[in-house]
Amino acid sequence: MRVGFIYPAWTKSYGIFGYFARRNSSWPPMNLALLGAVVKQHGHEAFIVDGTPDNLSVDDTVAKVLAEEPEIVGLTTYSPFFHVQVELATALKKARPDLPIMIGGSHTTIVKEKALEDCFDYVFVGEAEDVLPRFLDRLQEGRTPEGLKGIIWRGEDGQPVFEGAADPLEDFDSLPMADRTLLDNSKYLLGTLEGRNPFTLIQTTRGCPWKCIFCASKDLNTTLIRRRSPASVVAEMKHVVDTYGIRHFFIVDDVLTLYDEHILKICDLIEDEGLDITWESSTRANLVNDEQVKRMAECGLIRLSFGLETVDTEMRKTMKKKVPLQYYVEANRILNKYNVEAMNSVMIGLPGESEETVRTLLRFLGENRDIKQANLAIAVPYPGTEFYEIAKQGDQGVTLHTDDFSQYRRYGAAVTTVGDLTPKDLVELQNEGFVRIYMAPWRWAPMYAKHGVFGFVLLFVRVGRMILWRSSRLFQSLFSVPKPAAAAAGAAGGQAETEFGHQGTPKSPHF
Numbered sequence: 001m002r003v004g005f006i007y008p009a010w011t012k013s014y015g016i017f018g019y020f021a022r023r024n025s026s027w028p029p030m031n032l033a034l035l036g037a038v039v040k041q042h043g044h045e046a047f048i049v050d051g052t053p054d055n056l057s058v059d060d061t062v063a064k065v066l067a068e069e070p071e072i073v074g075l076t077t078y079s080p081f082f083h084v085q086v087e088l089a090t091a092l093k094k095a096r097p098d099l100p101i102m103i104g105g106s107h108t109t110i111v112k113e114k115a116l117e118d119c120f121d122y123v124f125v126g127e128a129e130d131v132l133p134r135f136l137d138r139l140q141e142g143r144t145p146e147g148l149k150g151i152i153w154r155g156e157d158g159q160p161v162f163e164g165a166a167d168p169l170e171d172f173d174s175l176p177m178a179d180r181t182l183l184d185n186s187k188y189l190l191g192t193l194e195g196r197n198p199f200t201l202i203q204t205t206r207g208c209p210w211k212c213i214f215c216a217s218k219d220l221n222t223t224l225i226r227r228r229s230p231a232s233v234v235a236e237m238k239h240v241v242d243t244y245g246i247r248h249f250f251i252v253d254d255v256l257t258l259y260d261e262h263i264l265k266i267c268d269l270i271e272d273e274g275l276d277i278t279w280e281s282s283t284r285a286n287l288v289n290d291e292q293v294k295r296m297a298e299c300g301l302i303r304l305s306f307g308l309e310t311v312d313t314e315m316r317k318t319m320k321k322k323v324p325l326q327y328y329v330e331a332n333r334i335l336n337k338y339n340v341e342a343m344n345s346v347m348i349g350l351p352g353e354s355e356e357t358v359r360t361l362l363r364f365l366g367e368n369r370d371i372k373q374a375n376l377a378i379a380v381p382y383p384g385t386e387f388y389e390i391a392k393q394g395d396q397g398v399t400l401h402t403d404d405f406s407q408y409r410r411y412g413a414a415v416t417t418v419g420d421l422t423p424k425d426l427v428e429l430q431n432e433g434f435v436r437i438y439m440a441p442w443r444w445a446p447m448y449a450k451h452g453v454f455g456f457v458l459l460f461v462r463v464g465r466m467i468l469w470r471s472s473r474l475f476q477s478l479f480s481v482p483k484p485a486a487a488a489a490g491a492a493g494g495q496a497e498t499e500f501g502h503q504g505t506p507k508s509p510h511f
Helices: 011-025 030-041 058-066 079-095 106-115 131-140 230-244 260-273 290-298 313-318 326-337 355-367 386-393 423-438 441-451 453-479
Strands: 002-007 045-050 072-076 101-104 122-124 151-154 160-162 189-192 195-198 200-202 248-251 278-283 301-309 341-348 373-378 398-400 416-418
Touching: 002 030, 002 058, 030 045, 030 072, 030 131, 030 200, 045 058, 058 079, 072 079, 079 101, 079 106, 101 106, 106 122, 106 151, 106 160, 122 131, 189 248, 189 441, 200 230, 230 260, 260 290, 290 301, 290 326, 301 326, 326 341, 341 355, 341 423, 355 423, 373 423, 386 398, 416 423, 423 441, 423 453, 441 453
Parallel strands: 002 045, 002 072, 072 101, 101 122, 200 248, 248 278, 278 301, 301 341, 341 373
Antiparallel strands: 122 151, 151 160, 189 195, 398 416
């Protein structure tokens, strides 16, 4: 069968900030490239249409897909962009009513039968690498998916049929390399301190053993840890360098240094192969040390991210973030020592948040010169997370204002009231946070290296917005203007959407 995988443009919801969204988040859909390799390995054909780099409209995407004459198409989705997939699938059905459409991803794995809308024929739940080829074989033979786990479909009575989630993949090394020939690799660039460079994604380990309240660890089975052999990882790196000339890798592991011996063996093999590459990833601050970072830097590491989240002790307990704060200070110091960029991810709006806890966080970031980079998100109660259940039930001072997942964005919008902080308050505090973080002169050089002059343009736009907000608050206090009631979502516009935690990222193994 000829299978088309589609990743539609999603940045239009950001308005004038869509440019920055595309610039920061046009990541290659490597999960689809991997599935393309899997189905080709089993005798099928595959192609990918990625509408994000060129910001293709729905009509242009449909035309491009249908020009490839697919026999079935597949989409992947995260909760905030499920409506984007529905819009595209509806347009495809209108243009070709006989075209089967399947959808998978973290959102469908969590909501299951609720994702089987009229525009979809098949919904995949869980990892798809094993079940997808067998499903295609059956479809080609004119058979139903009866007896196959991991697929939701309509029975003869029109009702959903679901026989349980797919069994997780056991042998990571059994998978083929993602088929990057299905992508226009020249369109994927990533800002680093060494400039904007072509890059690709690669994975060495799946899973994270912890269960923070903002991650859908139970539904996505993320606590199951599986590793590729270091030899297979470096063989793929070498193949990418030799075939595509790409020399920067984003390792999409949740916890790169979970197993010291694993990443250090990869470093040894990179050195043995003489690979002139750079790479980056993310980990926990308490799982790095001086000797390890020194070795990784010698073998190409240029950036490492940590989930700092908040500096408030009680909030850290609530979110089940068990890493003591001093580890983040030390981890940033070690990375700076070896000229490795440290990216610290923080968020506001978790249970227990107040304006004072936000400002305490911003003071910590502003005063610590070892922290050169920080990304400030608004906490979102994605379905499948403990935070979602807290917000939905109205516990711990959190009120959820909508179940419209298209509003569940981490930048420039908010869907909860937390304590006295309305959605608008959270959006404006996020904006002020970015200003206070990046107005520090010692952060200008890395900002320029990653984003060029556009980074400063966005910063000045944020400054203007902050001045307007603070002036409005001053006016309200002087003339006793009542504080507006909580809105369902914050004002539009904000930093580009770049990550979703365990709700779904380009690292997601799900279809």
